[in-house]
Amino acid sequence: MKIINSTSSFHETFPSGSSLTLGNFDGIHLGHRTLLDRTVEVAKQKGIPSVVVTYFPNPSVVLGKKQNFKYLTTQVEKQKLIEEFGIDYLIVLEFTEALSRMSAEDFLEKIIIQGLNAKHIVIGYNHFFGAGRRGDFQLLQDNSSKFGYDVEQKDAVSEGEEKISSSQIRKFLESGEIDRANRLLGRLYHLEGVVTDGAKRGRTIGFPTANLSIPEERLLPAIGVYSCYTIVGSRKFKSMVNVGKNPTFDGEKLHVEVNLFDFSEDLYGQTVQIQLVQKIRDEVKFDGIESLKKQLEQDKKTSLGILN
Numbered sequence: 001m002k003i004i005n006s007t008s009s010f011h012e013t014f015p016s017g018s019s020l021t022l023g024n025f026d027g028i029h030l031g032h033r034t035l036l037d038r039t040v041e042v043a044k045q046k047g048i049p050s051v052v053v054t055y056f057p058n059p060s061v062v063l064g065k066k067q068n069f070k071y072l073t074t075q076v077e078k079q080k081l082i083e084e085f086g087i088d089y090l091i092v093l094e095f096t097e098a099l100s101r102m103s104a105e106d107f108l109e110k111i112i113i114q115g116l117n118a119k120h121i122v123i124g125y126n127h128f129f130g131a132g133r134r135g136d137f138q139l140l141q142d143n144s145s146k147f148g149y150d151v152e153q154k155d156a157v158s159e160g161e162e163k164i165s166s167s168q169i170r171k172f173l174e175s176g177e178i179d180r181a182n183r184l185l186g187r188l189y190h191l192e193g194v195v196t197d198g199a200k201r202g203r204t205i206g207f208p209t210a211n212l213s214i215p216e217e218r219l220l221p222a223i224g225v226y227s228c229y230t231i232v233g234s235r236k237f238k239s240m241v242n243v244g245k246n247p248t249f250d251g252e253k254l255h256v257e258v259n260l261f262d263f264s265e266d267l268y269g270q271t272v273q274i275q276l277v278q279k280i281r282d283e284v285k286f287d288g289i290e291s292l293k294k295q296l297e298q299d300k301k302t303s304l305g306i307l308n
Helices: 007-013 030-046 075-083 097-101 104-113 137-147 166-174 178-185 289-307
Strands: 002-004 018-022 050-056 089-094 118-124 150-154 190-196 210-213 224-232 235-244 255-260 271-281
Touching: 018 030, 030 050, 030 118, 030 150, 050 075, 075 089, 104 118, 104 137, 118 137, 137 150, 166 178, 178 271, 210 271, 224 255, 224 289, 235 271, 235 289, 255 271, 271 289
Parallel strands: 002 089, 018 050, 018 118, 050 089, 118 150
Antiparallel strands: 190 210, 190 271, 210 255, 224 235, 224 271, 235 255
């Protein structure tokens, strides 16, 4: 997959046209999958490249609608997930106030048509583009004959009675309902970070932990202890992770510390990924080391029961 961050090379890249979809695609959940799969399907049918148009930063951040916005995926993680669908080109448009003021008609003509030479457009039920969010399915339909493209809109995808959206997934994560978030994602929610120096207390009680430095813009789940898998290179380990402040030791800073079962290697400086499975319990303050150790032994037993 080729990633394009500049509109200057559009014209040379798509002489035969393109099959495209557009949106924020934060999290790459099951709803996004329908858009990506259909875009690739049409591209293969027509013998043209498949294209995803997305934005960074998130428009809500630039327009000041959401303070302290946290992403479900970093840009790099999003790129990796989109590439897995067989997409040929990822167009990352820098979302600025100037872009937000571009009319929907100009966005369609200058970017989607003149730039990307769209022959087929797949749009989600809740995506809009252009000033005032006027760019919608109806506008695309009204201009399809003029510019010579086909357009289709995908309805909302549901998991049981739950309508799938990045906002709903974010709510589940913030309340610690990892299993429900995972169902809407269609995969395990993961965090990726570099292993850094920690307090090294865990190793003194038989539970050594890897302290992960998670990008600041990434959404962490609710404080608590979770069963998880840890990916080290190509290897996968059953684990448990604490997202919290270590109140037993009067901690104040939020940490992400993972204990890998049956693992004794040095991970300092390495990038690892944790895949969250289920919340075990809230973080609590213990009255001493022995009670903490006893609880960690129970947490491991509970995690293994879930992961097995």
